[in-house]
Amino acid sequence: MRRILTGFLAITAVAGLGGVSLAVWPIAEPPKLAELEGDAQRGAYLARAGGCIACHSDPDSGRPALTGGAPIKTGFGSFVPPNLTPHETSGIGAWSIDAFARAVRQGVAPDGAPYYPAFPYAFYGHLSDKDIADMWAAFQGVPAQEVTGGENDIAFPFNLRFGLKLWRAAYAKGPPTEADPERSEVWNRGRWLVNGVAHCGACHTDRNLLGGRRASQYLAGSDDLAGGGKVPAIRPGYLAQAGWTVASLAYGLKSGVMPDGDTFGSGMGEVVRHGTGWLSEEDRRAMAAFLLDTDETGDGG
Structure with a gap:
């Protein structure tokens, strides 16, 4: 734990050198998918492939699926996968499809805050606009549920999100997914x-x-x-x-x-x-x- 803390403090110290410029550093251009119509069935398939149901559900809790997963306990703290049902306050019902696209592909919350890498958004950056629209349609068809799995429990200094912008620059790029013409x-x-x-x-x-x-x-x-x-x-x-x-x-x-x-x-x-x-x-x-x-x-x- 001490080694993790030392490493984190080092990167946050570097982040501090950026001052205000780091705080306003844009993460990526916001997507514009509002005109797309999704295929909910295909979106549900992609959500299964992406582990959304497994991560954002906790069968042992007795709560409905997609209302929040079991806490993910790490050396940085405990992360709770949130409610993905279309509930206006407990879930993603107040989001737009563009906010959803930005969260999934860029790891950025609707309020502009970067997500912690417990959310594997780096692996979703290759998803096309059509993929995102299909997934959005699938989640919109889930019954809204006013329950959650709880809140993250992240100790200081890991709860300071500004260092995540530098973390992203170093580690947020996912492995290659583009087709290789030499392979089948x-x-x-x-x-x-x-x-x-x-x-x-x-x-x-x-x-x-x-x-x-x-x-x-x-x-x-x-x-x-x-x-x-x-x-x-x-x-x-x-x-x-x-x-x-x-x-x-x-x-x-x-x-x-x-x-x-x-x-x-x-x-x-x-x-x-x-x-x-x-x-x-x-x-x-x-x-x-x-x-x-x-x-x-x-x-x-």
Whole structure:
């Protein structure tokens, strides 16, 4: 904890040098999507792929889905995923689609404050205007609920948000999702899902003292998850050595069952139950093909 505090104080000291200029530093140009009409069914699919239901719901609380997730406990404090139902005060009912787009793709709240990186917005920056409009339509169709999961509990000095603007400059860029013309359509679809909306690297990548993902350790696993959890590497060599094939990994993303017959742990089990288990067979195979670095989707991949 002391090392984390030291690192944070260092970056906030640098931030202080910017003075007022940092406080008014624009994060990004606001989007303009108001004229778009979304497809709620497709948006619900993307929300599943993006982990929205898993993160913003807490079944153990007895509250309805999307009314706020269980607290995410980290060395910086406890973060509570908020209510995403269209309630005017408890949820996002007072937002516009443009505010929603800015939050999802840029990590900026309607009042202009930057979100903490517990919200994996860096992985959503590739979502198109159409993707955002579809997701917005899906959330607008959810029953409004006047309940929340509570408030963040972040200790000083981590509750000072101005340092997040410098953090963003250093770490907020997500992994590549653009198509590689040298690879197959299925590999590129898997890349779009794994590196983007499914944000696999948010958990399966180790982080530094400031909570930034270590680029050299992308998908190499982490032993310092929120709550003290651990996740394995999901790089091609590791997966192949562990006995995974495209077919078995695609099945694992649906069922939670591993090649040896065991099942995923609780964290990945939640991902499967609320996220990847709802995806199409084609998309699960695409994710598996990308993770195993093959352009094929057959069992020999």
